[in-house]
Amino acid sequence: MVTTRSSAAARPRPVSLRRRGAVLERAILDAALEQLSTVGWNGLTMEGVAARAQTGKAAVYRRWPSKEDLVAEALQTGLPTFDEAADHGSVREDLYRLGLRMRDAMYSKPGLALRSVIHECDAVTAERFHGLILKGVIEPSTRLMREVVRRGIQRGDVRPDATDAMVVDVGPAMMMYRSKMCGSEWTDADMAEMVDRVMIPLLRPPTG
């Protein structure tokens, strides 16, 4: 099926082009992610993205009025989703596996792109992307942490009073801190260490 990539047409699309629209959009978003990882926020241009996606500038602008809009959606759709925390049989395993998922999101191409974007762009734009981290990574992770803790309380491997708001922040806080301050890359061994030496002592019931 030959379809036109014309960027100008405002005329209604025939049904046969609808899939093409989504495919084109995905191509543009991927091109934006690729540009972010090569030339960064400052080097990214709508023209460059369009060229990379083998389309015209107008096709990009029609869907995304600004660079921020485009990059925000590229990152958002690129970041992994956090639906539920699987039950691995113990709070230790649940925490370890969830930690690895968070680590993978942080160090994924979109995750790294997101953090480098925040580093490069001006304060106002950074606020918007900051919100993206919050909504797209932090809040889901915290929700899943709470699920893991609740399950642990039910199993009996977490103390019943471990429901404090701050408790579920410890994992994410440590990951950000050691990444930013110590340049840590959070290997699997680092994650195991954090779970075993910090989270488990924090959460386990007092032995009777």
Added chain:
Amino acid sequence: MVTTRSSAAARPRPVSLRRRGAVLERAILDAALEQLSTVGWNGLTMEGVAARAQTGKAAVYRRWPSKEDLVAEALQTGLPTFDEAADHGSVREDLYRLGLRMRDAMYSKPGLALRSVIHECDAVTAERFHGLILKGVIEPSTRLMREVVRRGIQRGDVRPDATDAMVVDVGPAMMMYRSKMCGSEWTDADMAEMVDRVMIPLLRPPTG
């Protein structure tokens, strides 16, 4: 005893000018801090600082060849020092008091100036100031945390195996994270909550 903080002078100073030199330098550094808090990194100029300190531009440049040098020293000398962690009788009190000191440093005028500078300046310069946070705030705080933990182990209110590197990062990590992600201002009550609901469970001995 008046001591000079001059970074440039290799020549011997006449005794009668030594006090003036230090006083002038302090005035310039204070002017730099003041400029940072009003017009920020971008608005700060060597001329503006000189005018504020009621001196000439050359007096500033002679001691600090660049804006980064000047601001780095202004922040460095402005941040509180962390010599030792006083013994307050229990690990809970020791942690709480140390936490408040760290909070005060983070939210002091130089502390806020430091963080806003990192926010505003380019990536290369930010690295340098990042190093300043590391050396001037993080490393001393971590050292004091270790002291508090060791003392607690000796007293018996901290478990003997709480000597992991990651354990002493939890406090600083939580402070940075909740400040950055949640916009927390770390009130005394927040600090008490963190100590009582996170640090104490993490550190206390298993009850026998």
